[in-house]
Amino acid sequence: MAKVMLIDKDLSQGNMLAEMIKQTHHEVVLVHSVAEAVGIFKREPIDLVVLDIVPEADAALTVAGVRKGVDDVLQRKIPLLVVAKSFSxxxxxxxxxxxxxxxxxxxxxxxxxxxxxxxxxCKVK
Incomplete structure (x- = not known):
């Protein structure tokens, strides 16, 4: 089973997204900060990171922090899916x-x- 990390500061929205991911039969690790995520990267293998940047004032800085944390700890690049307020x-x-x-x-x-x-x-149901 693949393990998906979801980083979301908003508890209610994070729980909603976590439930959606769980419906795809993947394990979900829900955290609320980049620092918390980096700590987990040191202990657990993660296959995909989903980052909700909707409430972030500086999305680029948040994304860079996640990418650096993942790359520094895991020594490999894993997919980063970002949920944003506006695509444009x-x-x-x-x-x-x-x-x-x-x-x-x-x-x-x-x-x-x-x-x-x-x-x-992998194909999800």
């Missing part, structure tokens, strides 16, 4: 290469399932 406002994250997939809110279950399938590499 956040598209620069794709251009910088820090983000593999950018999804605009609201994230629908089918859309999220497709992204997890593509980046974790």
């Amino acid at each position: 406002e956040s598209a620069f994250l794709l251009e910088r290469g820090d983000v593999d997939v950018l999804v605009e809110v609201p994230t629908h279950a089918d859309q999220l399932k497709q992204m997890v399938e593509q980046y974790v590499g």
Whole structure:
């Protein structure tokens, strides 16, 4: 079973996204900060990171922190899927290469399932 880390400061929205991911039969690790995520990277293998940057004032800094934390600890690149308030406002994250997939809110279950399938590499039910 693939393990997906979800980083979301908003507890209610984070729980909603976690439930959507669990429906794809993946294990979910829900954290609420980049620092907490980096601590878990040191202890557990993670196959995909989903980062909700909707409430972030500086999305680029948050994404860079996650990418650096993952790369420094795991010594490998893992897919980073970012949930953003506006695709047009956040598209620069794709251009910088820090983000593999950018999804605009609201994230629908089918859309999220497709992204997890593509980046974790298994068919979900």
